[in-house]
Amino acid sequence: MKTLVVYTSVHHGNTKKVAEVMAGELEADMVRASDADPAAVGGYDLIGFGSGIYHNRHHQNLLRFVDRLLPVGRDLQETIASMGVDLPFADQLRPVGGKLAFIFSTSGRGMVKDHAVLRDLLAMKGFRIIGEFACKGWDTYTVREVVGGINQGKPDAGDLARAAGFARDIVKTWQKAAA
Numbered sequence: 325m326k327t328l329v330v331y332t333s334v335h336h337g338n339t340k341k342v343a344e345v346m347a348g349e350l351e352a353d354m355v356r357a358s359d360a361d362p363a364a365v366g367g368y369d370l371i372g373f374g375s376g377i378y379h380n381r382h383h384q385n386l387l388r389f390v391d392r393l394l395p396v397g398r399d400l401q402e403t404i405a406s407m408g409v410d411l412p413f414a415d416q417l418r419p420v421g422g423k424l425a426f427i428f429s430t431s432g433r434g435m436v437k438d439h440a441v442l443r444d445l446l447a448m449k450g451f452r453i454i455g456e457f458a459c460k461g462w463d464t465y466t467v468r469e470v471v472g473g474i475n476q477g478k479p480d481a482g483d484l485a486r487a488a489g490f491a492r493d494i495v496k497t498w499q500k501a502a503a
């Protein structure tokens with residue numbers, strides 16, 4: 325199973341810690357969404373997408389990256405022709421239909437509820453989501469009045485152990501889904 329982890333982690337590097345643990349368990353390649361090439365996704369069986377939560381959704385760099393992937397079942401040239409516009413990233417678009425994906429995040433609240441926007445976007449692009457992971461992350465923005473922020477030290481060793489367990493379960497789910 326060839327796995328890619330695409331992430332954005334800009335506030336305190338919280339999500340990067342989770343991404344590294346998951347990538348380690350999955351023996352995955354890891355890339356920042358802002359550096360990632362949409363065309364590269366085609367070479368992977370499973371892709372993990374994660375970032376901190378910003379105003380109740382994943383970070384815009386990650387959402388923009390997913391938005392640049394071509395939806396399932398569409399022919400590239402046909403799609404571009406039907407749009408009738410100059411697409412600056414046209415040569416980078418690749419179909420991603422049927423690929424398996426998982427979603428992760430860190431946030432003040434630590435809830436998968438905040439995955440809704442990315443989940444819907446990935447579904448629209450034809451990904452099958454086989455797992456989601458969320459945990460709390462150090463946050464000095466949402467509650468700025470609290471000195472030092474909230475969730476200091478998060479994600480902690482327990483969160484990272486859960487992230488590793490999640491990644492191991494993902495392998496089993498992938499084996500069943502791919503069978």
Ligand SMILES: Cc1cc2nc3c(=O)[nH]c(=O)nc-3n(C[C@H](O)[C@H](O)[C@H](O)COP(=O)(O)O)c2cc1C
Binds near residue numbers: 334375376379462465
């Ligand atoms: C501008 C901004 C907006 C945020 N919005 C939310 C939010 O809507 N809900 C939430 O639970 N946490 C929110 N947070 C907290 C971050 O999601 C949290 O600190 C996360 O762990 C940051 O991840 P990162 O260090 O990987 O970027 C926000 C943080 C910032 C800086």
